[in-house]
Amino acid sequence: MTDWGTRAAVLLEELSRCSEPGLGVTRLPFTPEHRAAIDLLSERMEQAGLEVALDAAGTLIGRKEGPAGAGTFLMGSHQDSVREGGAYDGIMGVVLPLIALEKLKAGGTELPFSVEILAFADEEGVRFPTALIGSRALAGSFDPAVLEMTDRDGISLRDALSGFGLTPDGIGQLARGPGDVIGFLETHIEQGPVLEREDEAVGIVTAICGIERHQISVIGETGHAGTLPMEGRRDALVGAAALVTEVNRMARATPDLRATVGALTVEPNVVNAVPRAVRLTAEFRSPDDETRSLAGENLHRFAHALAQESRLQITCTRTYQQKAQPCAAELSECLKDASRHARTRALSLPSGATHDASAMADLCPVAMLFVRCRNGVSHTPEEFASASDMGVAIDVLAHFLKSVR
Numbered sequence: 594m595t596d597w598g599t600r601a602a603v604l605l606e607e608l609s610r611c612s613e614p615g616l617g618v619t620r621l622p623f624t625p626e627h628r629a630a631i632d633l634l635s636e637r638m639e640q641a642g643l644e645v646a647l648d649a650a651g652t653l654i655g656r657k658e659g660p661a662g663a664g665t666f667l668m669g670s671h672q673d674s675v676r677e678g679g680a681y682d683g684i685m686g687v688v689l690p691l692i693a694l695e696k697l698k699a700g701g702t703e704l705p706f707s708v709e710i711l712a713f714a715d716e717e718g719v720r721f722p723t724a725l726i727g728s729r730a731l732a733g734s735f736d737p738a739v740l741e742m743t744d745r746d747g748i749s750l751r752d753a754l755s756g757f758g759l760t761p762d763g764i765g766q767l768a769r770g771p772g773d774v775i776g777f778l779e780t781h782i783e784q785g786p787v788l789e790r791e792d793e794a795v796g797i798v799t800a801i802c803g804i805e806r807h808q809i810s811v812i813g814e815t816g817h818a819g820t821l822p823m824e825g826r827r828d829a830l831v832g833a834a835a836l837v838t839e840v841n842r843m844a845r846a847t848p849d850l851r852a853t854v855g856a857l858t859v860e861p862n863v864v865n866a867v868p869r870a871v872r873l874t875a876e877f878r879s880p881d882d883e884t885r886s887l888a889g890e891n892l893h894r895f896a897h898a899l900a901q902e903s904r905l906q907i908t909c910t911r912t913y914q915q916k917a918q919p920c921a922a923e924l925s926e927c928l929k930d931a932s933r934h935a936r937t938r939a940l941s942l943p944s945g946a947t948h949d950a951s952a953m954a955d956l957c958p959v960a961m962l963f964v965r966c967r968n969g970v971s972h973t974p975e976e977f978a979s980a981s982d983m984g985v986a987i988d989v990l991a992h993f994l995k996s997v998r
């Protein structure tokens with residue numbers, strides 16, 4: 594008898610090698626590593642009897658055609674990782690529904706609707722200061738202005754897409770008609786400690802938190818570290834340090850707010866010169882959209898006051914936001930039933946991470962299935978979900994697909 598969980602683990606291990614060299618998995622969108630993942634997934638989708646296509650936003654689509662006019666159920670997640678990330682975040686949500694379709698096929702089940710497995714190019718927003726490119730394209734909420742955003746090497750999203758053989762100006766035509774789409778189900782590693790604490794393999798997500806990201810530039814004046822008097826220095830890193838401290842202070846003082854400065858570059862970045870320029874990111878997350886946007890506004894106010902008192906030039910731009918999103922009640926109930934069928938307690942929990950499902954909610958009802966994650970860690974090479982927990986999730990997905998309509 595096939596061990597479906599182990600089959601998923603083997604494929605995920607192969608996909609984890611589609612990575613830049615170094616610690617963990619680094620697979621950014623529109624790169625050779627992304628191409629390698631597309632090639633491997635395409636092969637497996639074709640073997641599973643799916644028709645494979647790559648859309649203009651770089652979303653890999655595997656489609657199993659059902660009866661005409663019966664609508665399409667969508668499942669999937671993102672292929673990209675953070676830098677030095679794990680082998681499960683995102684990509685597991687492509688692999689598990691694919692294996693669930695293999696399992697249904699092996700059991701001779703024909704679904705009464707069409708199904709698509711989607712591997713979105715970019716959810717993490719690590720390469721470009723935007724995210725959810727593929728899911729927003731399908732939902733019709735893609736903003737073409739983001740095509741001009743650049744990565745840290747100065748390559749625009751437009752050029753990255755073209756260089757990958759895609760047609761950026763075709764993204765606007767990818768929006769799906771809500772009439773054809775039955776729903777979207779995203780399976781994802783939990784990225785937190787709840788399921789492990791509860792000793793449960795899977796759980797059902799109630800809502801996905803909202804998020805916003807800012808790019809901040811602090812410009813001062815460099816000079817010799819030994820000869821420039823301390824009085825009157827315009828040290829950009831000292832200004833950036835005040836911003837980092839304020840971002841952290843805000844989140845500590847505000848219930849339900851998470852805030853992080855995760856990336857920072859310093860120029861000239863040498864031991865014996867005063868820092869001239871610092872660029873940093875700030876990210877706020879909350880299940881409450883007002884709490885989150887207030888934090889963003891407060892940061893901009895703080896930066897403005899700091900610029901005046903420190904004689905630094907500070908610019909602060911919000912580059913990305915996605916509102917908090919509850920999961921659809923009816924679809925989530927169906928997922929709970931399927932989870933009970935797979936002999937789990939069908940626990941519910943919220944998501945502090947963001948997901949493609951929050952963008953897909955503009956198109957159709959969405960639900961999310963979380964899979965237990967070892968030690969509650971994610972966005973690190975230590976991220977791990979066991980083959981047996983993935984086997985339970987595959988079982989849930991197969992039951993879900995048999996009962997969703």
Ligand code: GLV
Pocket residue numbers: 716717945946947948
């Ligand atoms: C992305 O998945 C995030 O939550 O950072």
Ligand code: MN
Pocket residue numbers: 671682683716781947948
């Ligand atoms: Mn993810």
Ligand code: MN
Pocket residue numbers: 675682717972
């Ligand atoms: Mn992630």
